[in-house]
Amino acid sequence: MRNKQINTVYAVVLLFFTLFIVLPAFFIFKNAFSVPGGLSLVHFRDVFVQGKLAQAFWNSTKVSAVSAVITTFLAFILAYTENFTNLPSALKKLLRTCAVFPMLLPTITYGFAIIYSFGKTGLITKVIGRQLFDFYGFNGLVFGYVIYTLPISFTLTKNTMAYIDKRYMVVCRIMGDSALKCFYTAVLQPLWGTIAVSVVQAFFLSFTDFGIPASIGGRYTVIAELLYNTMLGSLPNFNQGAVIAIIMLLPSIVSILLLNYLQKFNVRYNKITKIEMKKNPARDIILALVSAAIITCILSIFAVVFVAPFVQEWPYNMNGTLKNLKSVFADSNLVRVFTNSLIISFFTALLGTMLVYASALVTTRSRLHPHGTLIIESIAQITNTIPGMVLGIAFLLTFKKTFLRNTMAILVFCNMIHFFATPFLMMKGTLDKMNESWETTAAILGDNWIKTVVRIITPNILPTLLEVFCYLFINGMVTISAVVFIAGAKTMVITTKIQELQHFAKFNEIFILSLLILITNLIIKTVKGIAHQQPHRKRQGLPLSHE
Template sequence: MNISNLKERVSKKLDTQFYNILDKILIVLIFISVLIFILWPIMSVIKESFFKNGSFTLDLYKNIFMDNRKIIKNSLFISIVCTIITTILSTCISIYISFSNKKVKKVILIILMLTMISPPFVSSLSYITLFGRRGLITHKLLNLTLNTYGWQGIVIMESLSFIPLSTLIMIGIINGIDTRVIDASLDLGASISETIIKIVIPLMKPAIVVCALLVFVRSLSDFGTPMIIGGSFTVLATEVYTNVISNGNFKVAAVMSVLILIPALVAFIFYRIYMKDTNVFSKEKGQLFKEGSRYKLKGSMKFIFSFVTYLFVIIMLLQYTAIFIQAITKFKYGKIYLTLDNIKSMAEYSMGSFGRSIIYSLIVAVVGSFLGVIISYFVDRRKIIGMKYIDFIATLPYIVPGTFFGIGYILAFNKYPLELTGTSFIVIVNCIFKQLPMTTKMGSAVLTQVDQEIEQASKDLGASNIVVIKDIILPMLKPAFISGFINNFTATMTTIGSIIFLIYPGEKVATVEMFNSIQSGEYGVGAAMATFIIIITLTINILFSKRLLGGKNVFQS
């Protein structure tokens, strides 16, 4: 053996050892990061709510129930009503879309997707613009001065904001139904209406149950809508916000957050039970979505479903038109004037927040997407010992209310050895791990389509685990990475619930500035901010969707 061959063998052995060490370091870092940035904050809130002066106690819970009965009743009332309204309307809209022609599908889906990339409180802001004391419809058109604040406004606006996601989830379930089941029902003499009532809706039960539970939890944890249009009507989520921001009472806020968490855990359990595959679903997902137009809705069902759908579409168009009008107009002396003052005011004191939002969103999009696909690979393919527990913990942020997660970060990272409060890092990390569940699920979904033999062949040729990840897994998981990138960017750009407690005055992001401007009555400035956030988010969505679809716009698919 000559010296050059010996050097080459030594070099390869060193490279292999280096890659093996790097692989182990990556696994350890994932374990540690998930435990520190997800489990620890959650446990910190629970601990804060049960311990006082180092001793276990239930006194705080007893006091909360005794002193806040009305608030708890208000929260449950709003959540139940929103759940009923949203579930019924989403069911009608999802069925109508699924059984419509391609053009109708396309238009309505674009509107649904637009609402998914909008910042929070857009519904509340448009509600004030259209139906407030000086609203364009109530005051300007109908010459009425009404007090439209209270529980009615909360229910309407929350329901409208929850409908798009619920509808998309239900469409996903409907699209998995095997069309042969529908054809069999029609061949046996049932009408399309009877088939939908007796076949389609019962098969939608998993989605209906999950959507109802998710809406209930989201309504229970929503603090922004009640604060903006609730008036004197208070709920648990607003009390959590007030206790942290105004009173600095983290113990009370922790107890209330745990109370909100309990139904979220129930929702998660039902999700795991009901979202199991059954033999009535086709392996060719999207089959009904492609063929739905050949099943024509008729009679009263068509009238009801189409009425609900187009009423929702009109309201959404009216909502976003109102936001745009509010951004470029001012109301003076009983008349509306076109102006750029709102945009100028926004530029004067909040352009820095837009820059921070974009930078934070890009970092979260890249790091969060990479972390998500790697975890999905370790769980589904490498099957590393203990990684399933990490995957379960990584799923928790999906069901934990945003305010709960934000308070957890304050309690967990306000002292040595990880004193992170007041830094940009804590905001970025919070957003990364809050959105992690969605990215891991995207990675798992794409992995099912990747042939495992390719990975095995590369290992047989001597490739190390890190080389397999770098050269095989990451390129093949590109669709999951890009989808995760889009989702993480959008979520970070439009989020507020989990980060509102972590943002310091000099380091605000665009959504927090928007929330503050609406709270202070500067609705025009808030509308201008909302418009810019939508434009930025929509641009990123379109650009990266084109890459995901090989140059084809997502809205053309």
């Protein structure tokens, strides 16, 4: 009975991935290689003969590499400030909050915020008195990509740095090593693998992003923009679009190989001892000021998002007004796209959490055959490195003649695949740490596997379920690359609407819609935080919140 239930859940999960990963992948390759009468490389030849792909690929590689190195360096400074200083915990918490703030907004908003901050009449330009740099093209893309990837790199570096055993720094000092040698031996060496992973992840995210180049790419064509123009430009060409999509998978393949290789550089300690850092006010002050400068530079560009839509006419008439806000809520089309975003994000979070939970359960809390476990873990690794735009094109080519076309369901399924990997690893890690004897004990008492999951495992994993739900909801609200090809007129979401509004220079509406995303995501995070506290209060015998 238990095996039958486990196999049923596994079959459902495998069927979902077959329909929404394997089948779309088949259609991408089919469109790339098929010609009337058979298979051919003619579409590849046509794309390479045009010459645009090679230049766009090189542009993407160059700007992504520069951005990844800068991001990793800045993330290291922020993570070091949190883990290796004696700053007050309140300041460290503020640092963490500010560092991940950009994740709550769509990347396409970054570009418009940069325009309104660093343009000739931009907010920062007016404060400083001159335009700092030309933001269209390479410079703007680097800045935008750094803002986009810094939260991910910071979180990755911070989490690993927290597990460094600080006793080795004490040993280094006792042995008379210089401060620089202590830093290299006790901090840098254990982090080389994580630093390399940070560079790879930041590069991959930058290489495949569409939102930032869509707003400030200018004439500096990157591969994501070329792919969009090929698929939805004045002369759409699905065959050549499929070819470019396959080329975009090359960094994905390299990323998988590199990430697997870099795992051997991970340092594991038998025991980690928490010790108080040596008092060094100069170090703390310098790192606090440098970190504050980094955070200020990152967050300052978003200040205009809170200012521009609430003045009469930026930047000529700075008198306050709510007319732009009222006009957005009076526009039924804009209200509809906001509602669409809420619905799609909610069902992405709900169904996505169920998929992640089911996948993690059958791989960690069952006696599934090792090959079955390997399949799901491989799928997670693959989804983690498939660019959102490639996934969107695959869905477009696969379901364009089916009942899913132009429905909210196709957007939900696409998001579930796109954001599957991170929540799955999170859920799997939590389930792995739970007592392995629960299922055995429950079986002896006569419970089947489903009852054990519902009665025992689920109550103990609620915090992680909430974390996964929150993660999927927020990403569903801010994504654009995964849905830009499959959102129709009736199923348009905020991010795709923002892309449309830029062609009409309706930046007030763009910023207000962006603020709606931000406020919604902040509400979700707040609710999750309150929900997290309830079990803790209950365990500690504290009064529960009634808010």
